[in-house]
Amino acid sequence: MLISGGTRSVGVDDVDQDATVASLRAGLDADSHADYRTLLATAKESLAERFRRGEPVETLVAAHASAVDAVLLHLWDDCNVAGDVALVAVGGFGRGELHPESDVDIMIVLADDDAATEAAGAFITRLW
Numbered sequence: 001m002l003i004s005g006g007t008r009s010v011g012v013d014d015v016d017q018d019a020t021v022a023s024l025r026a027g028l029d030a031d032s033h034a035d036y037r038t039l040l041a042t043a044k045e046s047l048a049e050r051f052r053r054g055e056p057v058e059t060l061v062a063a064h065a066s067a068v069d070a071v072l073l074h075l076w077d078d079c080n081v082a083g084d085v086a087l088v089a090v091g092g093f094g095r096g097e098l099h100p101e102s103d104v105d106i107m108i109v110l111a112d113d114d115a116a117t118e119a120a121g122a123f124i125t126r127l128w
Contacts, residue, residue, distance in 0.1 A: 018063045025070050036071050043067040044100065065089075065098035072106070075126055081119040084111035092123040 010064065014016045024043045047060050047067075076087055091105035092098055108124075 010059050018059075018066065020050070020063050021066045021070060034076065040067065040071060048100070060100055061097045064100065065093055065096045068070040068093065068098055068104055072104075076123060079119055079123040079126060081116070081123055081124075083113050083119075085109065085113070085116040087123075096128055 010089070020043050023046070024039050027039045027042075044064070044067075047064055051057070051060055072087065072089075083086070086109045088094070088107045089105070089107060090107050092102055093104050097102065108120050110120055
C-alpha cells in the first residue's frame with residue numbers, strides 16, 4: 001500500500017468490497033473530523049468477531065491493513081499534505097498484511113519544501 005498526496009497507488013482489490021472496511025469508510029465520509037481511534041477500534045472488533053467465526057486469516061489481515069490505510073489516507077487529506085511529498089506504507093502494512101497488534105510502519109518522503117514539511121509535521125502530530 002502506498003499513499004501519496006491523497007492517491008492510493010497500490011492496494012488489495014478484494015478488500016475494497018469488505019463490509020468492515022466499507023463501514024469504516026462510511027464513518028470517515030460522514031465526519032471530516034472523525035474519531036479515528038473509535039472507528040479503528042470498531043473495525044478491529046468486527047474483524048475479531050469474524051476471526052471467531054472462522055473467516056480466513058489472510059482475508060482479515062488484508063482487511064485490517066485496508067482499514068488502517070483508509071484512516072491514514074483520510075487524515076493525510078485532512079492535513080492538506082501536498083507537493084513533493086509521499087506517505088509510504090512499509091513492512092507488513094506495506095504488503096497489505098496487518099495483524100491485529102502489529103505496528104503500523106510508515107515512511108514520509110519529502111523534498112526540501114517548507115510547506116510540505118509543515119503539512120507532514122501536522123500529519124505526524126495528529127497521529128499521536
